Amino acid sequence: MTPAIRADEDTEAEELPPDIARRARRLLGSLARPYRGGIIAFAVVVALTILASVLDPVFVALALDEGLPRAADGDVTALGWAIGGFVGVTLLGGLGMWLANRLVGVLAQKIMFDLRTRLFVHTQRLDLGYHEKSTSGRLVSRQTSDMESVQQFLGYSLMDALSALGQMTCIAVILVVLDWRLALVVFAGFIPLVFTTRAAQRTQRAAFRRTRTSIAKVIVHFVETMGGIRAVQAFRRQPHGRQRLESEDEQYRDANVRALRGVAWFAGSTRLIGNVTQAAVMAVGAWFVIEDWTQIGVLAAFVLYLRRFYGPLDELVQTFNLYQSASAALEKIAAVLDTEPTVEEPDHPVALPARRSADAAGRELAFSAVRFSYGEGPDILPTFDLRIPAGQTVALVGATGAGKSTLVKLVTRFYDPSAGTVAVDGVDLRDLADAALRRSIVMVTQESFLLSGTIADNIRIGRPEATDAEVEAAGRAVGLDAYVARLPAGYATDVRSRGGRLSSGQRQLVSFARAFLADPDVIVLDEATAHLDIPSERLVQSALETVLAGRTAIIIAHRLSTVEIADRVLVMEAGRIIEDGEPAALIAGTGRFAALHRAWRDSLA
Known part of the structure; x- marks a missing residue:
């Protein structure tokens, strides 16, 4: 069982738990689980859309290799079927894309609604000790900037990613069916591509984590300044505030620059690999046509498919970077949601005894051998006894x-004593339900x-x-x-x-x-x-x-x-x-x- 993050730990940026990525995935899974039916329908629509979108070059190959020769002999049936099939799959692909985007938009909004609600409810449940350690600006950043990053990926980029991956998979299968020898040339480009992607994944995740941390600091400063605007203006702290904001904004800018450098390197590398592979396929394919080892229509289909194969790869590069940003944001949110309050609800709450009378509503308070300290600090109340x-x-x-x-924070149970008990009418406050x-x-x-x-x-x-x-x-x-x-x-x-x-x-x-x-x-x-x-x-x-x-x-x-x-x-x-x-x-x-x-x-x- 994964240990929960305690409220008295610093859960910010560089001190996130080592398994935070797994926790974030688990969080996303728990959010998606109630919408399994919609997700399955979305997956089916995406699969059909991808299948329709990758079949049209096949009809182009059929038209060139079978339709046109037969049409020259007076039989236009094959050409007609090829053209009709091309038009049909094009229309089906467009309709499927519309429906898939509609479904993913609705699902993303439902998931984000649940996530925002869950975060808000949980942060209200966290005890006063957590809120005194963490700033409101950080929680605002979780609820705004980080949420926006997750929503952008789920609502917009996820569809592009699934479509691109699905198209590339289907195209790879079709290429093997068309000509397995030319397909081997294409797949040879995967070897450097895999190593490039793995390297980018390691560096980009860290880079985008830094951007989430940096923007959180900017938001914290802005919230604190606006919350204390009277003091800022009264003591003319505007220049100091501007200098601090510029310093924190520079950190955010520099973090983004480092992340974008990684994006540029990854995008350039994948584009270079794709272009080299396409050039190799055209050269080898031309040789195969000359040697009569393949048909011109097959080569034409290969060229069309290669454009579609590496075209989605460019989209995947952009989606990959949005995914890294969203993952870093979701990790921050998961860290908050995994934080357990140190003042916990009892598993089996005890009811307060009935009031003595309707006119006498007061209750007895008793401190028995109470000792309290904030965290690892010195005792604020050393062995305290009191009866009211x-x-x-x-x-x-x-x-x-x-x-x-x-003392009054203990009476109101904003904190629990380090030792001893605080009781109302003989009932330990730790045994009372929070509502009571x-x-x-x-x-x-x-x-x-x-x-x-x-x-x-x-x-x-x-x-x-x-x-x-x-x-x-x-x-x-x-x-x-x-x-x-x-x-x-x-x-x-x-x-x-x-x-x-x-x-x-x-x-x-x-x-x-x-x-x-x-x-x-x-x-x-x-x-x-x-x-x-x-x-x-x-x-x-x-x-x-x-x-x-x-x-x-x-x-x-x-x-x-x-x-x-x-x-x-x-x-x-x-x-x-x-x-x-x-x-x-x-x-x-x-x-x-x-x-x-x-x-x-x-x-x-």
Whole structure:
């Protein structure tokens, strides 16, 4: 069994697994398998089309060697059959080519649809650790540039390749039937052709892999620049960005130049071999006619067939290079699809116990002997134990790097602990189905990312089946209603790309409304009030006191005003809890939180 690629491995370009070509072929086979019937029909049509397209020189030979001599004697039957056969196979070949192209186009689009869907679904399933290591630009490259390369080959070049290979095979058989001695001259040209093709295959695959890697870097830089365009313009980073793009674009250009040099060498070599072979056949064939060892019609058919034999070879050269590019692209896609998430769904999920009552929706959280580190790095949480009773609101306080965000990433199961367990109502999070976990635990971050669509659409992400009245009620609960009332379309207002129509505070309120509508058992707020102004923050704090009642809540906040609604404060340092108590009790003491609170009060004076 082939080992899966883990999400914590670098699967880019030069570090692709050695068997990635086989994995790519297996992927293509799995995509084609549901369309076996269409593929068989396509193969039959292609075979008939090829057969029809290679028979017309035979009728030319019949017309010259039998039809014309008999016609000179007054019998035009043979000539008529030869002409009729020529016209018939020509029409049949044209009709078959139309039908084959139609079939391959439909099949290619179905396969690409499945591949795009599979890649999108899989990348969403991959855990946060994978996405924090990989850039969004690389995934965009997989979904765009690499997909386009695969589609170009399947939708356009594949038909040309099959047609060319089929024609060459049929022509080779016909040449043997016409005159096996002349056919040997043709086949002698295969010897250098085979060695040339094998050499090109080795060098071109590596060359096109470099082009896929290079264009991915260009796309990554473009996506990052456009995503951070405000910072780029604010700090006048345009010249630096242009220099970086030029450097990466030069790498892409150079990779393409190397690949095209290989294309030119291969195309020139095959053309030279073909021309030499045709010249040899004409010379030997002329000698055979002079010696009366063959007929002029046979030689004429040979010359016609040779043009058709080496004509497709030129197409195969171009198709071969497109195939190499598509193969390299498919390998990159296969590498992503073979990446297994480190946070995996349980094989036999366990259901959460029933809620204690409809009014008390909170659940207990417990960390037992938890140890966690990112990859092979140092422990962020060394032997951590914590119990948060159901319905309690806990505030996490501490300097940057104290382990607060890591703790909530474990609560939301974006990561699994390196050792120990994180449990909700006694159930290990690793035993919960992902859907059940996401219904029970909801996180609001400081990023406040909004998808394209209306305000209502973004709130409804928390519960897609919610009615308009429920969406509006969630908006009122967090104080969003006052903003929305000033908009001409209300909750139907389009937020535009990344929520650009709303201020950062308004976007955060939409995120709050989304979480409240989801009605979770546990709410995690990671710096969720960081972008709110003072009036908005007070409004949200007032709403939070009502909404968080009866639920378990974990709040990370550097602004200590947010901590005032907490039942309990945990002060963290180096992954450990150094203070634990009620806010008022800690403020009255002489510990770390009391000092932080005094410094915060002084900053407001």
